[in-house]
Amino acid sequence: MSLIWKIAFAVAVVLTVQCIDERHDPVMRQAIRPVQKVSDSPLPKKDEYQLKIxxxxxxxxxxxxxxxxxxxxxxxxxxxxxxxxxxxxxxxxxxxxxxxxxxxxxxxxxxxxxxxxxxxxxxxxxxxxxxxxxxxxxxxxxxxxxxxxxxxxxxxxxxxxxxxxxx
CATH class of the missing domain: 2.60.40.3330 (Immunoglobulin-like)
Structure with a gap:
């Protein structure tokens, strides 16, 4: 029974390490947060547009x-x-x-x-x-x-x- 617990613990550690590596990978970061910056926005930039209040x-x-x-x-x-x-x-x-x-x-x-x-x-x-x-x-x-x-x-x-x- 102790062998099964050791294998389960090892698998959990390996999965945790893989998840950490994928979060720091730039390609996976885009998949997790696909919208970071809008480059072709139809809205004017902040300095071009002043909100009237x-x-x-x-x-x-x-x-x-x-x-x-x-x-x-x-x-x-x-x-x-x-x-x-x-x-x-x-x-x-x-x-x-x-x-x-x-x-x-x-x-x-x-x-x-x-x-x-x-x-x-x-x-x-x-x-x-x-x-x-x-x-x-x-x-x-x-x-x-x-x-x-x-x-x-x-x-x-x-x-x-x-x-x-x-x-």
Whole structure:
């Protein structure tokens, strides 16, 4: 029985040594990790292409009071009404949003806020028990990196607002 254990141990050692040798072999390394570097990439090199980033930050108010818990977001350029980048305002109504590479070919970014701030100029449907509003404001997308401070009161943005019904 001890001869069988010695042979099994020897076979295990030989297999281990072969595996170690194959990992260090350059040909086997390509087989284990075939994609290491893309040489013919259609994307420009890093120095040829600069990602434009726009940061929008500020404070949102509702009828003069700081609006806590509203959800500002940038609409997805390919699927309107869906958020691409979103956040929630903190206790004092402050928010901060940054664009992503989805917006590189866009000239306008739609800054949208979902909220329940009472809007005297915008009437929801007659059967609506719980209205909520979407305020959509177009912001010109810059040619280079920039940041925009955008403080506003939702009650003053009636021209940019549409009403929906929650219930």
């Amino acid at each position: 726009m940061m929008v930050l500020g404070t949102i108010y509702c009828n003069g009071e700081r609006a806590a818990g509203v959800q500002p977001f940038f609409q997805d350029p390919w699927s309107p009404d869906l958020p691409a980048v979103y956040t929630r305002t903190d206790k004092i109504g402050f928010y901060r949003l940054e664009t992503t590479n989805k917006f590189d070919r866009e000239s306008v970014v739609w800054f949208t806020v979902r909220h329940q701030c009472p809007m005297p100029d915008v009437r929801p449907a007659a059967h609506c028990n719980t209205p909520y509003y979407w305020t959509e404001i177009p912001i010109d997308y810059p040619d280079k990196n920039s940041h925009v401070t955008f403080n506003f009161d939702l009650a003053d943005k009636g021209n940019y607002t549409r009403a929906h019904c929650l219930f």
